Amino acid sequence: MHDWRADVRARLSSAELHPQHEAGIVEEVAQHLEAQFAELAPKLGEAEARERLLAQLRDRAFDDAVIGRRQRARARHRTVWSSGSVLRDIRYGFRSLGRSPGVVAAGVAALALGISVTTVMFSVIYGLLIKGLPFAEPERIAMIYRADPTEQGQEDLIPFADFVRYRAEQRSFSAFGAYEQATVNVSGGDRPDRLSIARFTAGAFDVTGVRALIGRTLVPLDESPSAAPTAVIGYAMWRDRFGRDSSVINKSLRVNGEPYTIVGVMPEGFGFPRQQAMWLPLRLDTAGLRPGEGRPVTLVARLKAGVAYARANTELSTIAHRLAMEPGDSTAIRDYAQPFIRATMPARVYSLLYAMLGAVFMVLLVACANVANLLLDRAANRTREIGIRVALGASRLAVVRQSLVESGILALLAAIVGTGLAQGGIIAFNRAMIALEADRPFWLDVRLHVPVLLFVLAIAVVASIASGLLPAIHSARLDINSILKDESHAVSSLRVGRASRAIVVAEIALSSAMLLAAGFMTKSITRIRRVEPRFSFENVFTARVSLASADTVRQARFFEAVERDLAALTGIEGVYLGNDFPGTGWRGDRVAIEGQVYARPRDYPITRWLAVSPGFFRTFSVPVLRGRAITAADRAGTTPVALVNEAFVRRHLAKVDPIGKRILIGDPKKEKWLTIVGVIPTLYALGMVAGGGDRFPPEVITAYWQQGQTASASIALRGAASVANATSVRKVVAALDPDVPIYSVAAMDDVLYQPTWPLRLFGTMFVIFGIISLVLAAIGLYAVMAFSVSRRVREMGIRMALGASAGSVVRLICRQGAKQIVVGMALGLLVGAGLVRMVRILLFEVQPSDPSVFGIVASVLGAAAFVACIIPAVRATRVDPSVALRSD
């Protein structure tokens, strides 16, 4: 009997109808033809009847039927997104994922790691840079800087006289103020303190819009030089010094020995502009000041509603132009307003943090790639299931959606777990930030704020699309006929293999970029502890003491007494007083060597110098190589002396005997000639921060007691911690003057390593990111290799049955992996080199092009990748050919 179905199907084949519709038409029309044939055949003969019906079928009018059906098929697609069907997909997704808990665990773990690091990083950026000051409409708070006309990019403060003019003439800002930051001694109470404060004009408080918790903020009347001195104290000071006493208003406080009346207490968390503890009036006499004169101050202002920064800056330029035309100032001035945080945070902080955000996105992408691979693997195992669903009428869109729903479920679970992990990371970050204290901006508030949670949701969506789309597209492209016929899944697995290999290349590229950054950080961190400063700092305790008095005779007498009384303590092996500490505290200045002629100021060489007391050598165990040390005899009135280091001798006095030569540090018109009396070894002379500079430069040490100004001293004590501590110093200082605070109390060890905190904090974060991405990439590669090997069991079986050796099978599989590793690594190292350049401010004693780091990263990644390849490869050789050939 003639098969009319085949004829109808052939007639429809080019139309690409939806399978369900095609089947319906075929059945209906074939029935019709069959019935007609049965009627016609006896009359016309079978051949003639068949010919006539086939001709009718070929009629072009039949195409109309096809077009009609196609439109209907499309119209029905719209219902694919009905809420009921999505819910069904979600239920189905949960059920089907529930059957493979391993995939769920691995996928959720990978994505949760990626999401958590991204969240931590974003919450830091949000808390520091985006959220803004914790005041009303913080985006309108501006800082006004003066662009230095000579040096590009340098920003200067603005002279007080210009501030007064701006304040009087500007119309763009609703509040306009100025401040300067300072540290002062505060006493009156149980113990004196050294505090960071700010001197504010009344307008500066108006800019913040914050009202006092108790009492009032400063008013214009406080600025008058004849008014009684007033102070507004911070919450911490109110709590610690006054025990939250609400009757604190009008009480007196001594600031640098002068009495101030407390007029207000600020609410908790207010530390504007940075981390201030108290605010005093900025009292400057403007009488007789001409433009460009007066103390430099920082300008802050609040933009009026509806005024843009550009308009405010135009107005500032106009006023600046008028200022420049008046006598007393000839240079062109360019002052400009910027949002406060933008202006106050260095550009390199932005660059560092956003580079780190980019880096964690890479980790997230690696995690997505892993999940994509897991899902692809699943999709390949489910080709038959998908084929059946399509054959039963599931549209391709529905198949894609099902796959996306599954990756969405994974991403959502991962977002929940990841947020929990991120909370842990945020706690750790905040704990590390506590160490910063005075450096920490008061507005820094790293928490899971609502926008941060929205960000998590957004990245979860991105992650689910990124990891679900490829498997989805793969499933949708499947050819049902070949799936249902093909027992071995060869076609589908081949295609999956290609996609997942591409994913692995991307994964290796991203993780090698991350690992490169982590490698540089690791090397920098290990370098810190390897620095040999060439002086001893164990068991050395340090503190600083400043006198408010400007009386130099009194200063000298006070510090001599401090030195004497500290040395008298039992158990103290060395007492040092100086203008700073070795290591971080060397000052840089120009130096003149007697007998040399310097035509221009810039011809002078630069040297590092430190003024030290005789205890320097004992306290820091610095030997004198030639000549003598600084002794107690080198005091005011005697011939000024100096010691130079070996680097100085090599550079400047190589061919002569340095002893007895004279040098001069600083301005030749003001400073005295110093006679060199000895030579010391070259000591470490930089803070441990990133950046170039000679860490063992020419150095000069001078006699602390021979310099005129000694308002403050850096004190170091060598001895056991039971004696060499804050209590001893405080007791000695308090006995001499109860109003003088001691501050910056720290072990010398911390003084030396404190500047490395950004590297230790952010560097460690990088290392964590790097390790996570390495692990993820290695697992990803392993999964892909294992998958591709398992799909090729039959092939391997045939190869081995035909006599291939185990070694050649391993080589075959590894060669395939090696290609991806090499391509991925080459791409990744390029990207990573760029990343490292962006975060170079963290690097310590490592160049961003250091080949050894590249080499180590390449070999670590190569080794991990090799292990990931070799395990499945070896497993392939264990295949029993007879089993393999039977396997499906």
Place this chain on the structure above:
Amino acid sequence: MLTDELKKGSAEFLILSLLDAEPRHGYDLQKLIESRSKGVLTFHVATLYPLLYRMEDRGWIAGRWVEKAGERRRRFYRLTAPGRAVLAAQRDSWREFVTAINRVSGVRYA
């Protein structure tokens, strides 16, 4: 033989009329049209099904697979409520048209 245009215009009307009485399948419709028009009107698969599907898309008729015991399932078409309204309207206008033609041409009813 009628011209194609005339046939097309009247075909929908004919199918609606035939389905008014009872649901029918495609082959049944073809046979009925052929026999009742005494061979003047003929359809075949390529002309009938496009028409049926189009009418179904417009919602005038609805096709449904019906299985009867011991028989192969067949697709039966029935008139829908909108189809019934269309049929009524077409009957009216067809009547007016025929009356008008008669008046003009002087052709009498057979």
